[in-house]
Structure formats: structure tokens, C-alpha cells
Amino acid sequence: MRPLATEAPAGRRLAEGVAFALLAVSLWGGWFVITRRAVGAGGVLGPADLVALRFGIGGLVLLPVLLLRLRGLRLNRATVLDGAVLFVSQGAPFALLISTALRFAPAGHGAALTPGTMPLFAALLGALVLRDRPGRLALAGLGLIAAGALTLAGGFRDADELLGYAIFLTAALIWAAGTVRMRRSRLSAVDATALICVGSLVTYIPLYLLSGVSRLAQAPMAEVAIQAVYQGVMVSVVALIAFNRSLALIGRRTPAFTALVPVIATLLAIPVLGEVPDPLHVGAILAIGAGVLLTTRG
Numbered sequence: 001m002r003p004l005a006t007e008a009p010a011g012r013r014l015a016e017g018v019a020f021a022l023l024a025v026s027l028w029g030g031w032f033v034i035t036r037r038a039v040g041a042g043g044v045l046g047p048a049d050l051v052a053l054r055f056g057i058g059g060l061v062l063l064p065v066l067l068l069r070l071r072g073l074r075l076n077r078a079t080v081l082d083g084a085v086l087f088v089s090q091g092a093p094f095a096l097l098i099s100t101a102l103r104f105a106p107a108g109h110g111a112a113l114t115p116g117t118m119p120l121f122a123a124l125l126g127a128l129v130l131r132d133r134p135g136r137l138a139l140a141g142l143g144l145i146a147a148g149a150l151t152l153a154g155g156f157r158d159a160d161e162l163l164g165y166a167i168f169l170t171a172a173l174i175w176a177a178g179t180v181r182m183r184r185s186r187l188s189a190v191d192a193t194a195l196i197c198v199g200s201l202v203t204y205i206p207l208y209l210l211s212g213v214s215r216l217a218q219a220p221m222a223e224v225a226i227q228a229v230y231q232g233v234m235v236s237v238v239a240l241i242a243f244n245r246s247l248a249l250i251g252r253r254t255p256a257f258t259a260l261v262p263v264i265a266t267l268l269a270i271p272v273l274g275e276v277p278d279p280l281h282v283g284a285i286l287a288i289g290a291g292v293l294l295t296t297r298g
Contacts, residue, residue, distance in 0.1 A: 017250030021257035024243035025115070029264025031235050032111040033272050036102050038227055044219040047099030050231055051200075052208045052216075053224075055092050057232025059201025066194040082185040083195040089178025090240060092200035097171040105164030113168040114175070115261035116149025116288065119295065121176030122255035129180050132252050134295070141294030145259040148288035151280060179255050182247050189244035197236055256295035259288050 038045045088094070102110055123142055126132040134142065182192060208214065216224055246254040263285045269275040277285070 013249055017246045017254065018257075020242040020246035020249065021254050022260075024239045024246065025257050025260045026264055027234050027239040027242075028115065028258070029111065029261045030230065030268055031239075032098075032102070032261065032265040033268045034227070034230050035099060036106070036110075037272065038223065044215055045223065045227065046213065046215055047096060047103065048208055048211070048213045049215050049219070050099050050227060051092055051095045052205060052214070053228050054095055054231035054236045055197055055200035056205050057228055058197040058236030059199075059205070061233065061237055062194040062197045063201070065190065066198050069191055069194065078185075079187070082181060082187055082192070083199060085181040086178050086185075086187075086192055086196050087199040087203075089174045089181070091196040092204035094171055094174055094178075095200075096204075097167055097174070101164045101167035101171070103164070104160040105168065109161070110164070110168050111265035112149045112151075112262040112284075113165060114172045115258040116145060117169060117172040118176050118179075118258040119145055119256045121173050122179050123252070125176050125180045126183075126252055130183065134252070138256075138295045141256065141291040144287045144291030144294065145256070146291075148284040148286075148291060149259065149262065151284035151287070175258075176255065179247060182244055183251060189241050189248060192244045193237065193240040196240060253295065256291075259291060259295075263288055 035050060037043065038050060098110065098114065120142055123134055123138070127134075185192065187195070243254065246257070266275075266277050266281065266285060270277075
């Protein structure tokens with residue numbers, strides 16, 4: 001009999017779940033860097049533009065998929081609620097929170113605080129909602145992840161950074177709530193991602209167009225093209241499908257992998273942003289990696 005997603009995965013199932021999780025977090029690690037490059041000092045595009053590119057393109061790509069799969073979806077109350085929760089936690093509201101926070105705090109800090117605390121919030125909500133209590137190895141791993149994330153984030157320098165930190169933590173809690181809901185959902189990874197992206201397309205894009213905040217016409221075409229491909233296809237479609245597929249395969253182990261996002265973002269920031277980590281940050285990266293390993297095994 002095929003094992004359920006909530007059972008301890010083994011062999012091929014575990015390998016596939018880990019592979020999908022690593023693909024997702026690798027793309028999200030790059031997302032923090034490429035978003036900071038766009039909305040940071042000297043950038044033309046704003047947070048609203050990046051969210052529009054992310055879900056405008058992602059929604060259009062997945063609209064035919066959703067239309068083809070609507071017959072197979074049972075649009076009952078539970079499915080509608082699943083879609084609504086996932087829309088808020090992984091769709092335009094979540095992306096807008098992160099993009100806004102990156103105007104106030106550095107990319108490395110955001111990549112540490114949000115993905116670094118996601119596993120902690122997910123473990124807490126999982127224990128409260130799903131009665132899913134992590135073992136000793138997993139608890140030790142979560143402790144290492146927390147220590148590494150806080151070290152990477154460092155102390156805030158002013159009120160703006162403190163505001164950015166608060167927004168990052170809010171986004172992490174919202175995302176964790178979505179992962180718990182997804183683990184109880186009967187939606188497939190593709191169905192869930194299609195609902196998130198198309199839902200964001202039909203709700204966010206009209207408001208974006210009517211608001212008059214678009215800066216796309218003022219930005220260099222090369223930058224718009226880079227952001228369109230990365231935000232609109234790699235992050236909103238590929239990464240979301242990979243993450244939700246990993247959730248279906250290995251359950252509570254998947255959120256732990258989001259803690260690798262600051263590690264990846266820190267490494268990518270070296271060639272892209274010229275930010276070289278100091279020895280303290282290197283130690284934090286190693287702690288996070290060890291924490292993810294323990295959490296996955298426990």
C-alpha cells in the first residue's frame with residue numbers, strides 16, 4: 001500500500017521530496033537577491049511592480065492549466081477555503097509584504113528572518129493544529145536554525161529596519177499557516193499553485209493597473225525582462241509547484257528546508273551584490289545547514 005504523506009517517508013519518496021524542496025529554496029534564495037537589486041537604492045521598479053510581474057505572468061501561464069483542471073476540482077467549501085488561505089499565504093499578499101520589507105531592511109536580513117523563522121512557526125502551528133510533535137533531533141535542529149537566522153539578521157540599526165523586521169516576521173507566520181493548511185488539503189501541487197497565481201492575477205492586477213503606481217515604463221527593458229522571467233516563471237510557478245509537491249511527499253520536513261534560503265541568498269549576494277559574509281555569518285550558515293539536516297532526519 002502506498003504510504004501517506006504524513007507517514008515517515010523512505011527511499012525514493014524521501015529523495016524526491018528533498019529534491020523538490022531544494023529546487024524551491026534555491027529559487028527563493030535568488031529571489032531575495034534579485035528583488036533587493038530591483039527595489040534597493042538606485043532601482044526604478046517598486047514592490048508593486050515586482051508583484052505584478054510575478055503573478056501577472058505566473059497567473060497567465062497557469063490560467064489554461066486551471067481551466068483544464070477545474071472539472072477535476074471539487075469546488076466545495078473546503079476547496080474554496082484552501083484556495084483562499086493559500087492565496088494569502090503564498091500569493092500576492094505575501095509577496096507584497098516581502099517586497100515592501102526589502103525597502104527597509106537588507107536582503108540578507110530578510111532572507112534570514114523570513115525563511116529562517118518559517119520552520120519555527122510551521123512547527124508550532126503543526127503541533128497546535130495537526131498534533132504533529134517533532135522529535136528530539138528535530139527540536140535540536142529548529143534551535144540551530146533559530147540561532148543561525150538571528151545571527152544572520154543581526155541587530156537593527158534604526159526604526160526603518162525594525163519595521164522591515166516586523167514585516168518579515170509577519171510574512172513568515174502567514175506562510176507557515178499556509179503550509180499547515182496545505183498539508184491538510186486534498187489539492188495537488190499544480191492545482192494549489194494554479195489557484196494561488198490565478199487568484200493573484202484576477203485580484204491584484206486590476207488594483208495595480210488602476211492605482212497608477214506602475215514604473216514599468218521607466219525601467220530598462222533588460223531589467224524588466226530579467227524580473228519577468230525570474231519573478232513570473234521561476235518563482236511564482238516552478239518554485240511553488242516544487243514546494244507544494246515536497247509538502248505532499250515529506251510533510252512536516254519540508255518547511256525546514258526554507259531555512260536554507262538565507263544560506264543560498266548570502267552566497268549569491270557575493271557575486272551579484274558584492275556582499276561578502278564575515279566569519280560570524282559563515283558560522284551562522286553552517287548552523288542553519290546542520291539544523292536543516294537534523295530537522296529532516298528527526
